[in-house]
Amino acid sequence: MSVLVFAEASEGKFKKAALEVVSYGKKIAEQLGTELVALTINASNASELASYGAQKIIKVTQDNQESFDAKCTATTIKEVALKEAADVVIIDSSSNGLYVAPIVAAQLNAGYASNVIDVPSSTQPFTVKRKAFSNKAFNHTEISTAVKVIGLAKNSFGIVENSTTATEEDFTSTATASGVSSTALNKASGQVTIADADVVVSGGRGLKGPENWGLIEDLAEVLGAATACSKPVSDLGWRPHAEHVGQTGKPVASNLYIAIGISGAIQHLAGINASKVKVVINTDPEAPFFKAADYGIVGDAFEVVPQLIEKLKVFKANN
């Protein structure tokens, strides 16, 4: 018996989501009275996972796994799950995590619950709470198979330090390259992505045109935030499609979401509801976003945002 987490490393380093699944896995291992095993592939500092509760760290360091190959990764996870007799396998919700989890579940003949936001409310039967209907509701799902696969929703559990002494073990997977291979990567380096950001600053049609996006970018820069936008803004070509958030765009689960000149249509809110704190700046006191926000300012973005940027600069310098 064991709980297995896949702690994904990106260019050798663990992202927040990887440390979050380890923290979460520790809690489930405690519930089940079993050991927490963490699998890493080509991580440069695998030992770090002991600080979050991993009792056994399995290290795969294979050249053929240098670039991410979903099926190959999934097969490696399956092999380790079998070797460690894992009852529960936990994977994060990064784009790679979402890619591999269903493959792992199908390979293990395991029930899979994605979008899970909490530790099981019961382990017998095994019941987890997951998001459904694009954040408009939750579902309590029972997983009835012997092995259970959990996809942990981003930023839902948090990172919990839990210093442990861990054993480390090397593992060689028999997985070979799948029929899908990467030929080019197009990734802006050094930019905060919506997926990883603690803070997201988002602009809507209220900003009038792409020439005004300096406001959004400057505010994002002071806060170390990612930039996002509403759907019409990307449809109009003011911003790239990759920034479109909402029900039919990217989901946002940041700690802070600042919406500027966005009305708060139901499809927009569906995608950003999982953010913990929402701030809205809008000229129209009747804008539906105020009903969904935690803090609101009724005001003109072109007057409020420059002041906010200046005052935040001062605040950041002193804190």
Place this chain on the structure above:
Amino acid sequence: MKILVCISHVPDTTSKINFTENDSAFDSNGVQYVINPYDEFALARAMWFKEKQGASITVITVGNAGTEPSLRKALAIGADDAIRIDAEATDGFFVAKQLAEVAKSNGYDLILTGRESIDYNGAMVPGMLATFLDYNFVNACIGVEIENNTATAIKEIDGGSETLSTSLPLVLAGQKGLVEEKELRIPNMRGIMMARKKPLSVVAAIETEATTKSVRFEKPEEKSACKMVAASDIDGLIDLLHNEAKVI
């Protein structure tokens, strides 16, 4: 090229989400159902292949008779035939098994699905289907070209995109980018008339166990009211975000 497009029949994006029977079932009262928005992009790309490169398009859904309007709509848009696997779709694993069974016997070159359903947001059927069939699989696909047996697919990744080279048979889980929004199809009168004559076959589901079960739904707690801050009091906002919300 034989293309299969998997269609999920979902409440439209403006639907009020409510539950009945002690919160154990979705309340479909007054709810308008549509083709899952991601699946519309998949279908539109399939139409592009049909018109530009020659292909046949079958659309398929796992669901009860109530899902047929979505299949008819897909036929009106231009699919050639439709299959409904007659079962309540209660679990992604179950759905993927059912789809795999039909796909195995009919042998498709390309299977297009949406990235996720907008109702249960499982994002699991495509990857499971590909695994059961042992086909190549690309998730979160925002572009695809096919030349003979070879496919070039673009996948969205956190913070960018990745170009992948692969081959048929292939399962793609798609989203916006497969086609642009303006290239989505709306059925015209002629399409609707023709759809009535196109074959829609109903096949029985195979025996397979469900791996998950919905126990209960829950609505989020009512939010507490938004705290309003005067536009002249930016310091007040910063103070609240720092000391109360603790997010900066």
